[in-house]
């Protein structure tokens with residue numbers, strides 16, 4: 001099956017500008033050609049023509065806890081530790097594998113609606129997460145969350161490695177297992193070393209929260225004389241591919257360590273703002289060689305999985321931090337959400353180029369809030385929202401067509417998720 005999308009504008013990523021109008025053609029799951037639209041399509045089985053459409057590489061969400069959609073809006077606006085220990089942890093203690101499946105599937109539906117084709121997740125019941133990813137048609141870099149206190153014998157770490165091996169190559173290669181040591185304040189240096197050794201010997205990437213709050217950095221320096229990034233580096237965590245969530249409070253030496261590592265930092269501006277943690281200096285990190293991606297964090301902290309909102313927040317945050325509107329350009333947010341995340345996660349390119357996986361989205365630009373078009377990048381980042389996405393295509397498969405989800409029974413999932421969320425609260429009382 002050879003499919004071609006023809007649209008008003010195509011941005012392939014990288015340094016290339018927009019083709020207006022443009023086309024993307026793919027066969028099976030690989031892109032064959034992308035470029036300006038010239039002449040009629042020949043030898044294609046299907047043409048998707050969106051005359052007001054804007055085509056982007058599929059967005060990637062570099063940091064998520066997708067199943068936490070079941071806890072969306074619970075105890076918002078309370079201090080972080082109170083929110084975690086009094087509200088989230090007691091509920092998580094009662095979660096079942098099927099809750100995690102349904103919660104993740106609900107998030108997959110939301111992500112497909114918002115033009116996200118893949119996400120990096122850290123949670124437990126990872127087989128349920130992987131099943132939801134398999135069903136949805138999305139890509140998932142799935143890390144089993146690990147906390148030292150829950151894993152005195154190392155069985156959970158062994159299970160995490162076993163999960164990654166078992167899913168390798170399944171779901172057309174859309175599921176990639178990783179190890180997810182939660183953070184240095186929940187995993188001590190010895191435990192982090194064990195995780196790092198397992199990652200190296202099993203050739204797995206690592207997903208970890210580092211330097212999310214200033215308190216965390218201060219505590220780490222007081223306790224160990226090291227920043228969280230230095231502590232992770234000392235334990236060997238940066239010797240494998242590493243997905244560092246947040247990195248809000250990076251020091252000079254942290255940026256140096258991260259610039260030399262494979263992977264990078266996934267910036268989560270909405271979560272960091274909502275939890276009052278501050279803003280990562282993306283401009284400086286990039287200047288010093290750190291790869292920067294973009295993510296939402298879990299829907300219990302960010303409330304939505306709208307990567308268009310994250311792109312806006314990323315740009316606003318840098319302009320606020322530097323008190324300079326020219327410090328960050330719209331196209332840089334697009335790059336972070338596509339090839340920035342791709343470089344961090346591995347296995348995909350985040351660009352529309354021949355030979356790359358056919359992961360792309362079409363955003364409708366007929367909306368009142370998108371009229372007129374003076375600058376396509378500006379409209380895509382500063383004006384478009386998740387609700388404007390009309391087609392989401394992952395691995396060559398159309399997952400959403402004209403706003404209709406093709407792999408998930410959305411209404412059934414919504415109903416079941418709401419019922420499970422209510423039952424979860426009843427059980428935990």
Ligand SMILES: [Zn+2]
Nearest residue numbers: 209245297298
């Ligand atoms: Zn997180």
